[in-house]
Structures are given as C-alpha cells and as structure tokens.
Amino acid sequence: MDFIKNDVLTRLFVRYLAGGSSLRQTRGVTRAQIALFESQAGFRNQAVLQQAHFNYVFNKAISVFINQGVSVNSLCRANAILLNSQPDDTIRKVECKVSAPNGERLYIPPSPDRLHALMNKYVSDVKCQEPGLFNTIINYSRLVNIHPFYDANGRTARALAFAQLHKQPSLLLCFLYRLSADKDDYFNALHHYDVTSNEYVDCDYWSQAKMWAEETSSQCLNLIDTVNKKLTAPFILMPQAQVHLSVIRFLWFHPVVFLASLAKKLQVRIDYLQSVIKSLCDNRILVPRAMRYPEGTVVFECPQILATFEQIDSLLKNNLPRSINED
Structure with a gap:
C-alpha cells in the first residue's frame, strides 16, 4: 500500500x-x-x-x-x-x-x-x-x-x-x-x-x-510508520487484502468509522465490507462502540491510531529541544 x-x-x-x-x-x-x-x-x-x-x-x-x-x-x-x-x-x-x-x-x-x-x-x-x-x-x-x-x-x-x-x-x-x-x-x-x-x-x-x-517531525513520522506496520502486518500477504489495507489507510485520516458512510466513501459493497470489518475486529484493530445517540448506532474505532494521535499531540505541545530545556 x-x-x-x-x-x-x-x-x-x-x-x-x-x-x-x-x-x-x-x-x-x-x-x-x-x-x-x-x-x-x-x-x-x-x-x-x-x-x-x-x-x-x-x-x-x-x-x-x-x-x-x-x-x-x-x-x-x-x-x-x-x-x-x-x-x-x-x-x-x-x-x-x-x-x-x-x-x-x-x-x-x-x-x-x-x-x-x-x-x-x-x-x-x-x-x-x-x-x-x-x-x-x-x-x-x-x-x-x-x-x-x-x-x-x-x-x-x-x-x-x-x-x-x-x-x-x-x-x-x-x-x-x-x-x-x-x-x-x-x-x-x-x-x-x-x-x-x-x-x-x-x-x-x-x-x-x-x-x-526537525526533531519532532522525525519522531512523529517514525511513530506513524511503526504503528502502521503493526496494523497492516496481519493482512499484507493475505489474498485479496486490498480492501483491508484501504480501510486501514482510511483509518489514519478517520480513526472512527460508521459502516454505512464508510461503504459509500470507499465504494465497497456493504455486505463485503462487513466481513472486512469483522476481520479487523478479530485482529483487534477495530473495536465496536455503541452510541448513546442515535440509539442503536454502532461505530468502529481504532484505539492504536487514536493513541498514536495522542502521543503526537503530546510531542507537539511538550517536546522542546534539549538546548532550550537546558537554558
């Protein structure tokens, strides 16, 4: 990918x-x-x-x-x-x-x-x-x-x-x-x-x-790369894995997805996408979450990507260069 x-x-x-x-x-x-x-x-x-x-x-x-x-x-x-x-x-x-x-x-x-x-x-x-x-x-x-x-x-x-x-x-x-x-x-x-x-x-x-x-960008890019390799590893050699990899790529930009809108955005049949989502859930890449409102609605989120974003946000706000910290 x-x-x-x-x-x-x-x-x-x-x-x-x-x-x-x-x-x-x-x-x-x-x-x-x-x-x-x-x-x-x-x-x-x-x-x-x-x-x-x-x-x-x-x-x-x-x-x-x-x-x-x-x-x-x-x-x-x-x-x-x-x-x-x-x-x-x-x-x-x-x-x-x-x-x-x-x-x-x-x-x-x-x-x-x-x-x-x-x-x-x-x-x-x-x-x-x-x-x-x-x-x-x-x-x-x-x-x-x-x-x-x-x-x-x-x-x-x-x-x-x-x-x-x-x-x-x-x-x-x-x-x-x-x-x-x-x-x-x-x-x-x-x-x-x-x-x-x-x-x-x-x-x-x-x-x-x-x-x-320069220092912070390098750390952020390495973090994204490392996590992405973990997410894609179970599927990279799988036959017909393209949709799995497309969903994972989409998650980096939208780490919480709703099945109906995801199928439309990726232009994938919803019945096939359901099997892909299940596979991602089985591999603990996605986690289903029931929403309080609208009642009965279920979304799927990627905890690893959300955690990665939190780490990056922390770097952006707190990661001062050594020479600045030492002053």
Whole structure:
C-alpha cells in the first residue's frame, strides 16, 4: 500500500492552526470526538461542531492558495472563507490595534489608506520568491504585520504558510513551535519584520523552531510508520487484502468509522465490507462502540491510531529541544 505518512502528519497540524486561539479552542475537544463527528454516525456536540468548522474552512482556505497561488484576490478570498464573509469586504477600512489576550497593546498596524499599496507590493514580492522555509517565515510575519483584514489575519497567514509548505511537514511544523515557546519570544520574532521586509532575519526563535521541528517531525513520522506496520502486518500477504489495507489507510485520516458512510466513501459493497470489518475486529484493530445517540448506532474505532494521535499531540505541545530545556 502506498502509505503517505506526511499526509497523515499534516492533517494532524490543522487543529492547531485553524482557530483564532488554537490551544484554548482545542483543549476541550478530543481527536476521538472529531473523528466520531466525521464518521457521519449522527454525533453532535457544540464544541466539536465549532472545531470541525474551523478545520473545514481552514482546509478550504489552504486549497485557495494551492490552486490559485498568491494574489490580492486569493488572500481576500481565503480570509472571507475563514470568516464566512464576502471577499470584497475583507480589507479593513478603519484603524485598529493588535492586543494580547490580556489586553496589552502589542502593535499598531498600518492605516487603511496604505493597505492596497502594501498588499500589491507583498504579492509582487511573494511571486518572485523561491519556495522554502525562510521565505515562508518572511511572508507569514509580514502579512501578520500588514494586518490587512478586520479579523483572522493570523489564520490567513497560517493558511498561506501551510499551502507553501504542505509537502514538507517537517518545515511546516516550525509554525507550531509557538505552542511550546514563550509567547514574548514569538511576538518579538514576528516584529523582526516590518510591512516591507523581503529578506530573512535570523533570530533565536526561528532557529529553535527549526531545530524543534526537525526533531519532532522525525519522531512523529517514525511513530506513524511503526504503528502502521503493526496494523497492516496481519493482512499484507493475505489474498485479496486490498480492501483491508484501504480501510486501514482510511483509518489514519478517520480513526472512527460508521459502516454505512464508510461503504459509500470507499465504494465497497456493504455486505463485503462487513466481513472486512469483522476481520479487523478479530485482529483487534477495530473495536465496536455503541452510541448513546442515535440509539442503536454502532461505530468502529481504532484505539492504536487514536493513541498514536495522542502521543503526537503530546510531542507537539511538550517536546522542546534539549538546548532550550537546558537554558
């Protein structure tokens, strides 16, 4: 099976990038709850619905940049998707200030009369760049400092960074370093750049972020690879094992499944899929769970994958590089 570890890892990053206050918004929502909602078995919970919505629109914003590239139009469209607004209404027409959660003023962005010229220059500079981490850092920081939109400037900048590095999760991971780093260091790193910066400025924060990303990404990818080999080992040599392997691959993206929706998504006859699910349950890869609501509904979850996701989440939030721990 063509198992793509990087795709699994990048999917896990989204929940930490998609919200306005990512850590606060994800604390009360588990991976299992999101997976249960996505199984289409009928599970509903307000916090889960909110997080699922954040994830969905963030992925749509990423797709805008991947499919259309960077332009003033694509930036406005991505921001409008995040805020459920119209692209023509996204660029702000009023003065504003950027404040920390405690109310402390951090930064006064450019006045509205400068925004169109700054955005045009920004897009022109981005189009002339070679792809890579350092240019993505410039683009991310610079867009946050231009602060062209009424809201979701950080989310728009993160969606652009995700699009520019989505094939290189070890580099993309640098933008999750803020989950573990000192907030002041993060804000200071942002302000190494002004609204016209187009050269990378080396600073401790981004150097540490890169080191942390390389170490953590390697650990995460090895963990996924090890668990996947355990999951697929009982079936790899089995005649006609393709559906078993397809279900296991699907589980890495949706670790809780509902038989009816799974059959539709994989385009497999439900009677044949039932035998595959039974085989996966016999091998303790899947575990049936009866739902309280809708009453009588049964879903199947993969404890090993859910446990793997918990381990990865722990690494993303707590795995600081040695040199940082020693300071």
